[in-house]
Amino acid sequence: MDRRWIHGALFTPDYIDGVRNFMKFVEERFPGDAAILCPCSRCINQKSMAQRDVERHILLNGMSSTYTRWIHHGEANDVHVLEEPVDVDPHSNPIEHENNAADRVEDILTDLMGAQVPCNNAANGDGNPSSNHESVFKTLMEEAKHELYPGCTQFSRFSFVVKMLHLKSYYRISNSAFSAQLKVLRKAFPENNCLPNSYEEAKKMLRTLGLGYVSIHVCPNNCVLFRKEYAELDTCPVCQASRWKDPVNKKVPEKVLRHFPLIPRLQRIFATKKTAEEAQWHKLNREPKEKEMSHPADGEAWKDFDKCWPDFAEDARNLRLGLATDGFNPFGNMKLARLLMLLKLLDL
Numbered sequence: 001m002d003r004r005w006i007h008g009a010l011f012t013p014d015y016i017d018g019v020r021n022f023m024k025f026v027e028e029r030f031p032g033d034a035a036i037l038c039p040c041s042r043c044i045n046q047k048s049m050a051q052r053d054v055e056r057h058i059l060l061n062g063m064s065s066t067y068t069r070w071i072h073h074g075e076a077n078d079v080h081v082l083e084e085p086v087d088v089d090p091h092s093n094p095i096e097h098e099n100n101a102a103d104r105v106e107d108i109l110t111d112l113m114g115a116q117v118p119c120n121n122a123a124n125g126d127g128n129p130s131s132n133h134e135s136v137f138k139t140l141m142e143e144a145k146h147e148l149y150p151g152c153t154q155f156s157r158f159s160f161v162v163k164m165l166h167l168k169s170y171y172r173i174s175n176s177a178f179s180a181q182l183k184v185l186r187k188a189f190p191e192n193n194c195l196p197n198s199y200e201e202a203k204k205m206l207r208t209l210g211l212g213y214v215s216i217h218v219c220p221n222n223c224v225l226f227r228k229e230y231a232e233l234d235t236c237p238v239c240q241a242s243r244w245k246d247p248v249n250k251k252v253p254e255k256v257l258r259h260f261p262l263i264p265r266l267q268r269i270f271a272t273k274k275t276a277e278e279a280q281w282h283k284l285n286r287e288p289k290e291k292e293m294s295h296p297a298d299g300e301a302w303k304d305f306d307k308c309w310p311d312f313a314e315d316a317r318n319l320r321l322g323l324a325t326d327g328f329n330p331f332g333n334m335k336l337a338r339l340l341m342l343l344k345l346l347d348l
């Protein structure tokens with residue numbers, strides 16, 4: 001099933017054909033007068049309506065970009081679908097989005113400098129305060145101003161590297177192919193350019209900004225994470241499996257969990273004016289309406305929490321962590337292992 005049209009530009013023949021196919025798919029499974037869930041990017045399968053309206057919605061709003069398996073419309077979960085996006089027009093492809101993303105990163109840097117917040121564990125993510133956070137941000141600001149090469153006005157070195165890394169992950173370019181490309185680009189660009197030399201070097205730039213991740217070795221059978229009291233072990237204390245692919249060399253771990261440290265991310269919310277305002281919207285600007293959910297704060301769980309901890313609820317800056325169980329099947333073995341690992345990680 002070719003579902004690539006979902007990512008394509010609206011009003012193109014491919015897109016319109018795609019919508020027609022979807023409606024045909026629906027017709028084969030539902031009576032003509034039956035209301036169906038609308039998978040448009042606004043309703044995202046939360047509202048039911050007449051099929052004609054659904055068609056209009058998808059044409060005008062676009063199909064929800066993640067709805068490639070039509071499970072709410074009777075398609076089996078395991079159907080093979082082709083969903084790699086097509087680059088229909090340069091204005092709708094990821095490079096364009098990336099432009100915005102890179103610009104935002106520079107905004108964040110500017111704000112960080114102004115705010116001088118104590119993002120003390122942004123760099124190491126382990127909660128060890130570092131005393132020189134101010135100088136870290138100064139360096140980062142300098143980095144953001146760094147020209148890609150003398151006279152380049154299109155990119156800073158930072159925005160260029162972010163774009164390249166985005167393309168790398170989007171098109172699944174291997175690490176060595178990426179490094180090889182960087183080497184060619186370095187040669188082709190004017191002298192004195194400051195492109196990183198390799199994938200590792202490019203990644204390091206993001207890591208310094210606190211956008212990196214922490215790798216935690218895991219028992220191949222998911223019993224434990226090799227951290228805290230298990231950090232130095234070479235075998236799993238529960239099932240005795242080796243931590244390493246080659247137990248003699250101890251270089252390549254059997255399994256790695258990539259953990260995005262939470263605290264620096266939470267701190268970053270309050271490091272920029274825009275996100276800090278958005279994070280408090282629910283308390284300062286929201287106008288709750290009877291029987292309408294506009295925010296998790298309208299939900300019973302949130303209200304109940306507020307009742308239990310009124311002091312915490314009082315402050316608009318309070319942040320809550322939601323645990324989404326979408327995709328977990330607690331009665332299936334594989335999924336259970338994943339859930340257990342998550343709970344362990346959260347120290348629950």
Ligand SMILES: [Zn+2]
Pocket residue numbers: 038039040041042043044054057058061
């Ligand atoms: Zn809709």
Ligand SMILES: [Zn+2]
Pocket residue numbers: 219220221222223224236237238239240241
């Ligand atoms: Zn084990």
